[in-house]
Amino acid sequence: MDDETRDESDVVFEVRDLEVTFGTDRGESKVVRNVDLDIRRNETLGIVGESGSGKSMLSSTLMNAVVEPGETSGEVTYYPPDDREPISVLDLSESELREFRWEEVSMVFQGAMSSFNPVKRVRGHFKETLEDHNRDVDAGMERARGILEDLYLDPERVLSSYPYELSGGMKQRALIALSLVLEPEVLVMDEPTAALDLLMQRSIISLLRDLKEAYDLTIIFITHDLPLLTKLADRLVVMYAFDVVEMGDTQDILYHAAHPYTRMLLQATPDLNVPVDEMRSVEGNKPDPVVRIPGCSYHPRCPMADESCKQEEPPMVERSPGHRTSCFYHDEVDEAMPLRSDGEGSR
Numbered sequence: 651m652d653d654e655t656r657d658e659s660d661v662v663f664e665v666r667d668l669e670v671t672f673g674t675d676r677g678e679s680k681v682v683r684n685v686d687l688d689i690r691r692n693e694t695l696g697i698v699g700e701s702g703s704g705k706s707m708l709s710s711t712l713m714n715a716v717v718e719p720g721e722t723s724g725e726v727t728y729y730p731p732d733d734r735e736p737i738s739v740l741d742l743s744e745s746e747l748r749e750f751r752w753e754e755v756s757m758v759f760q761g762a763m764s765s766f767n768p769v770k771r772v773r774g775h776f777k778e779t780l781e782d783h784n785r786d787v788d789a790g791m792e793r794a795r796g797i798l799e800d801l802y803l804d805p806e807r808v809l810s811s812y813p814y815e816l817s818g819g820m821k822q823r824a825l826i827a828l829s830l831v832l833e834p835e836v837l838v839m840d841e842p843t844a845a846l847d848l849l850m851q852r853s854i855i856s857l858l859r860d861l862k863e864a865y866d867l868t869i870i871f872i873t874h875d876l877p878l879l880t881k882l883a884d885r886l887v888v889m890y891a892f893d894v895v896e897m898g899d900t901q902d903i904l905y906h907a908a909h910p911y912t913r914m915l916l917q918a919t920p921d922l923n924v925p926v927d928e929m930r931s932v933e934g935n936k937p938d939p940v941v942r943i944p945g946c947s948y949h950p951r952c953p954m955a956d957e958s959c960k961q962e963e964p965p966m967v968e969r970s971p972g973h974r975t976s977c978f979y980h981d982e983v984d985e986a987m988p989l990r991s992d993g994e995g996s997r
């Protein structure tokens with residue numbers, strides 16, 4: 651079904667004309683450009699792109715949490731699961747935002763390891779979160795124990811520990827439990843497994859699949875680790891140069907990637923079981939958020955680019971239902987940049 655014709659009850663976030671800008675000495679720095687996106691209820695949406703492409707900025711806007719002095723414009727509408735009115739996230743006051751964050755949408759940030767206060771036991775973090783949101787602490791702690799157990803942690807041991815007494819994987823799971831204690835609808839995870847070893851990454855991914863079912867969650871997972879994402883996400887959003895260049899079902903993107911950049915990402919991934927640090931990086935210079943080049947932002951690195959790509963910006967088009975891309979030559983990409991055995995090598 652087309653994103654725009656989709657029944658509203660299926661959509662948890664509707665993002666329109668979204669832009670994030672920073673004023674800099676060199677001029678205006680646009681780090682998210684004109685993004686339109688629907689996030690479906692109870693899906694796992696993966697946002698992928700190289701470092702600095704705008705993934706974290708885009709996801710921060712879902713909680714109106716872009717750091718100062720960044721300016722967010724456009725619309726971010728959140729649809730609660732019940733009969734409540736839709737919420738215009740960018741119009742929320744500070745006190746409304748404090749409730750909205752954690753209770754509706756919870757975020758596990760990049761560098762999660764430092765999210766715990768080192769001098770406070772884990773139990774204190776849970777209690778403080780419950781108290782700050784005027785929740786019944788006893789009931790909340792009972793729920794916390796259940797979530798920790800679901801994450802294969804010993805609740806009493808973890809709750810009575812200081813953060814430094816836990817291993818990286820345990821700390822990460824404790825943080826996920828903390829982010830779920832106020833029963834949010836949406837969990838946003840920004841590179842949550844980046845600091846973990848491969849085995850722990852895989853185990854967190856499988857835990858997230860179970861959690862999503864058990865707690866009826868929508869998960870937004872941000873990473874530059876495409877192999878990891880293909881094991882978790884129902885749909886993928888590919889970002890390049892502060893904009894979305896392709897989105898669609900994970901299988902469609904894996905086997906029928908329509909944008910040359912997505913194909914480059916897939917080709918840079920020799921085998922989707924290979925750790926990310928063994929992947930080759932995509933060649934070429936990184937885009938600059940201050941300098942908007944004419945035409946398609948990917949043309950300087952694109953093997954298929956011609957004169958029109960240098961002059962005109964390609965519009966986002968629907969290639970097949972729900973599969974969109976912004977490339978003039980999406981119909982020719984199969985022939986020009988074939989995927990290994992039609993995607994077989996990418997499994």
Ligand SMILES: Nc1ncnc2c1ncn2[C@@H]1O[C@H](COP(=O)(O)OP(=O)(O)OP(=O)(O)O)[C@@H](O)[C@H]1O
Nearest residue numbers: 672681700701702703704705706707708717874939
């Ligand atoms: N506080 C800030 N002020 C100005 N520009 C910023 C700020 N934080 C990030 N940026 C810029 O915004 C752009 C997008 O950054 P963002 O963190 O969203 O990228 P990302 O895709 O999440 O990268 P990574 O995977 O490395 O986290 C980058 O060019 C970055 O330099």
